[in-house]
Amino acid sequence: MRHKLGKATSQQEINVWRKAAKSCGMPIQIEIWERLKPYRMNAVISVYDPDLGDIWQKYQKTLIKTIYKRHI
Structure with a gap:
């Protein structure tokens, strides 16, 4: 199952998502x-x-978004 995290408008943003x-x-x-x-x-x-189960995916999704916002 695929969960959308967000959007990127530049290579720099993509690199931050990857990190x-x-x-x-x-x-x-x-x-x-x-x-x-x-x-x-x-x-x-x-x-x-x-x-992975849905609850774990929600947790990971939130974690990735939080780390992404810290790097921006």
Whole structure:
């Protein structure tokens, strides 16, 4: 099951999402919808892990978002 975490509009934001997810040990999926200019884009960040239960995924989702906000 896939859970949407948030959006990114630049490569820098994507890197922060990656760093946050790596520190949690949770794999994330990044879908880049369109590239607007060099270094500008529209992307959706989501968590996909079919092995974990819903409560655990909610916890991980909140944790990744918290770490992401600290880095921004």
